[in-house]
Amino acid sequence: MSFTVAIDGPAAAGKGTISKAVAARFGFAHLDTGLLYRAVGAKVLAGAAPVAAARALSPVDLERDALRTPAVAQAASEIAVNAEVRAALVAFQHEFACREGGAVLDGRDIGTVICPQADVKLFVTASPETRARRRFDEMVNKGMDVAYDSVLADVRERDARDQSRAASPLVAAEDAILLDTSDLTIEAAVAQAIAAVDAVYPDAG
Template identity: 75%
Template sequence: MSFVVAIDGPAAAGKGTISRAVAERFGLAHLDTGLLYRAVGAKVLAGGDPVDVARALDPVDLENDDLRTPAVAQAASEVAVIPQVRRALVDFQRAFACRAGGAVLDGRDIGTVICPDADAKLFITASPECRAARRHKELMDRGMDHTFENVLADVRARDARDSDRATAPLIPASDAVQIDTSDLTIDAAVAQAVAVVAAARQQKG
C-alpha cells in the first residue's frame, strides 16, 4: 500500500526529528526536502547558477557533509524563492513520494504543493524564540560561535522570506494537523505525530 505523509513547518520546529521517527515507526522511506535546496545553495555558493544546478541535481549531492552550515542554510532559503528552482525540484520530490511502500516527506510546501493529496498532513511549529534557542545550541555543540540574538534574527528573517514568497509560501495546508512543539519533549511531539499518522492509516484501511 502506498501511503504518503506530508510534514511541513519552519526551521528548527522539530519536523526533521519527527519525520524520521514517523518514517521509522511505520517503515516508510524518508526525504528531507530541505536538503534539496541546501544542496542547490551549496553549489551556488561554489559559483553555480541556481537554476542549472537544480535541474542537474543528483541524489548523491544530498550526502554532502557541509549542507548543515548557516551559510548554506541562508543560500538555500534564497534559492528557494526562485520559481524555476522550485519547478526543477518538484519532479524529484513527487517521484520520491510515489515510491512503492510509501514515504514521509518533510519541508515547507509538501502538503500544499508537492503532495496535496497526501494521506496524512502535519504542520510542526514552535515560537521563534524556542526555535532560535534550539538552533543556537546545535551550532554551539558543533563549535560554531554565534550569538543567540543573531540566530533569532536569522530565524525571523527566514520565516518572513519563506512565508512571504509568491511561489509556494510556508503556510499550513487547510487539512493539516498542527503540532506546536514549543513546550513539548521530543518524545511527546513524536507521540502526537505518530497518533495522527496511525489514525490516517487506519482510515485508509
C-alpha cells in the same frame, strides 16, 4: 501500496526529527526536501547558476556533510524563492512521494504544493524564540561561535522570507494537523505525530 505523509513547518520546529521517527515507526522512506535546496545552495555558493544546479541535482549531492552550515542554509532560503528552481525539484519530490511502501516528506510546501493529496498532513511549528534557542544550542554544541540574538534575528528573517515568497509560501494546509512543539519534549511530539498517522494508516499497529 503508496502512503504519503506530508510534514511542513519552519526551521528548527522539530519536523526533521519527527519525520525520521514517523518513517522509522512505519517503515516508510524519508526525504528531507530542505536538503534539495541546501544542495542547490551549496552548488550556487561554489559558482553554479541556480536553475542549472537544480536541474543537475543527483542523490549523491544530498549526502554531503557541508550542507548543514549556516552559509548553505542562507543560500538555500534565498534560491528557494526562485520559481524555476522550485519547478526543477518538484518532479524529484513527486516521484519520491509516490514510491511503493510509503513515504514521509518534510519541508515547507509538501502539504500545500508537492503532495496536496497526502494521506496525512502535519504542520510542525514552535515560537521563534524556542526555535532560535534550539538552533543556537545546536550550533554551540558544534563549536560554532554564535550569539543567540543573531540566531533569533536569522530565524525571524527566514520566516518572513519563507512566508512572503510568491512561489509556494510557507503556510499550513487547510487540512493539516497543527503540532506546536514549543512546550513539548521530542518524545511527546513524536508520539502525537505517530498517533496522527496511526489513525489513518491501514496497516497501523
